[in-house]
Amino acid sequence: MPTRKTDRDAVIDAALELFRTRGYHHTSVAEIAAACGLLKGSVYHYFAGKQEIAAAALDRAVTDSREKIFGLANDPAVPPAARLRSLADAVERYFAGREGGCLMGSLALEVGDSIPEFRERVQRYFDDWKAALTAVLEGRYGAARAGELAEDAIARAQGAILLMEVTKDPAVLQRACRDTVALLDGVSKTGALAAAGTAAKDRPEPWKQAS
Amino acid sequence: MPTRKTDRDAVIDAALELFRTRGYHHTSVAEIAAACGLLKGSVYHYFAGKQEIAAAALDRAVTDSREKIFGLANDPAVPPAARLRSLADAVERYFAGREGGCLMGSLALEVGDSIPEFRERVQRYFDDWKAALTAVLEGRYGAARAGELAEDAIARAQGAILLMEVTKDPAVLQRACRDTVALLDGVSKTGALAAAGTAAKDRPEPWKQAS
Amino acid sequence: MPTRKTDRDAVIDAALELFRTRGYHHTSVAEIAAACGLLKGSVYHYFAGKQEIAAAALDRAVTDSREKIFGLANDPAVPPAARLRSLADAVERYFAGREGGCLMGSLALEVGDSIPEFRERVQRYFDDWKAALTAVLEGRYGAARAGELAEDAIARAQGAILLMEVTKDPAVLQRACRDTVALLDGVSKTGALAAAGTAAKDRPEPWKQAS
Amino acid sequence: MPTRKTDRDAVIDAALELFRTRGYHHTSVAEIAAACGLLKGSVYHYFAGKQEIAAAALDRAVTDSREKIFGLANDPAVPPAARLRSLADAVERYFAGREGGCLMGSLALEVGDSIPEFRERVQRYFDDWKAALTAVLEGRYGAARAGELAEDAIARAQGAILLMEVTKDPAVLQRACRDTVALLDGVSKTGALAAAGTAAKDRPEPWKQAS
């Protein structure tokens, strides 16, 4: 068993955290290096440049979230509602107290389209998230509507994370997660993100529901 | 009868657009100056520094959105549902096709807490938005629940704008606006952001309300 | 009359001298700046980058040599032999005592083809030189042979300048210039760079020609 | 039966080629190492530093040219004219098609005097060349004049190599070599570099001359 965490990983870790909390352009290579006990120049032993560091950080984030969050939605042995719950819990737990928002959201906004290598990875991340949500929702809503609901849930969560930057209040994110879970609640249906866009008649009357 | 746009205003306009699309740290004073036909040095006649430019741009955004968007919610002569609709329409119209996201959202994520002058203004913006939505919703949902619904709607819209950076698909934002409008829909009930996660008892029974 | 020599010119002067004596890659922008009393960053007020400085230096060298050296060959009022003499004298005088060789030769060898902007200018310089020599020689040798003789004379002069770097002995350059002048010598005939390589028969019998 | 090329030799080969084509300051130790399949650090097992690599490369070039080129001039069994021809042929063959010029010429110009270890070796190279040419020429021209003619021929060849960098035309070098050979041509006379301004007939038979 090799020593866990190579130096390269340490650089990625530090970069991930700094990019997430301070943004890409406002984080210098020297800061990343200092954050893992290296000098500026040494970082270039592992990475060809700042962009490559960020690309590796995004890759790491994609992989991690796939393994630790979105993977939870794929176990066919677990009923969809439970899978959805653990997925939502994971999201809430991951972001609720965290300062600095979401790497993917931040870089999506900050760097936008200007660096294709980034965009591609951010897209993969959101695709993963959508796929996970769709997987648990399509049993009840059908693939198309489930996809929409997934997108809506992701938007709401991302927006909540963004608002937390300003309000420092995790309640918005918590409600977002709760409402998402409610999409597969008991008899339920309806719920938060569910309803709109669904013909009234195929919606169970919501007022009968408990939360 | 406003006096013709001064140079100062031109700087703010240019800065607003550049900060929005390229981020604060990735926009140089020289670029701002060039964008309004000035030289770098001249900008410093109007502003003490880059931060002051950004603060003014944020002020402008707060004022503008207050006048052109959130103000729509305040006319007591118009029924709440109509006011909500025009508010949601304004949001959708403003952001739907636009590249580069939302200044406030971008700066909130990019600069985060590091510059209090920014944070304060971003907060004011979101407070305005929340107040506008709450104003039209509280008739049906009560102040407390209306406030939550307002936050949820804002989160979802902001998240949709963020996702649009990646997906280039305005549908998520459109659904978000539609669902928000649905909060005061006729017989309505439920409604996108409304239902899930709210204890039945502390929610004004929505189905009894008229718009 | 404006103050001779703007700062931009001072940068070019300093760069010309440094590039000539120390080479392009071994000369730093900071050194150029220091040589004219500026800081590194200030140089970028005048030039977009190091390459542009060098391009301007090469332009200057092309212009200067055109005006001060090769121009001497173009006065139709002066007999060719005298024009050739003053041209050769100018070359000898310019390079004889000088340390550091010839900017054009140095950059041609050091940067070679890798920077087209440089190559183009170096080529123009040698073309000018060749044109000047050809102009005075073609009366006696015909255009084609005059062009060859011009190239040969240039090669020999450049090589002599190069050797001077090592030997510190101006004699080789002096002989090169003398032999070039001899190409149009009185009764003259052939000589130095002229003769060899041309079959006697296809050579206009030089001793019969008038200048 | 030389021992198979050692790694040290491989480094020298790679360095020679890189210094010649890209210049000393523009060639990094890492590039040299990569060019012979080593890692940067490993090079320092064979050489104390970059300067030592270059010194070894220059030594190699001196030795090689002595053996393969200038040596041709020393065989007393061969008549001078033939020796001169093979010498000139070797020079032409070696440089005619070659991109990147002559190591010695390049370093002479680029590094100039700043590194005495280099200068010394470059000087040795040119001395060898001069000695070789002088050896074959002194029979006809006498030692002193032969030395001058040798220098002139070297200058012209070096200049031609330099010009080839710009013109890509080997003709100038070819003429230079041809003219050099002509210095010992049959009835001789003329002779490119030989005569300088002196028509065959009005030249005292050179082989009678003293300096």
Add this chain to the structure above:
DNA sequence: TATGAATGAGCGTTCATTCAT
């Protein structure tokens, strides 16, 4: 012997800012 990690100085460049004109 060979490696790869690390260093630290320096490079070309950018940029917010100042200031004399």
Add this chain to the structure above:
DNA sequence: GATGAATGAACGCTCATTCAT
């Protein structure tokens, strides 16, 4: 009020060199 020159710190990056393994 507007300019353009100048600054100086910082940035991303390169590189010759060292050294433990």
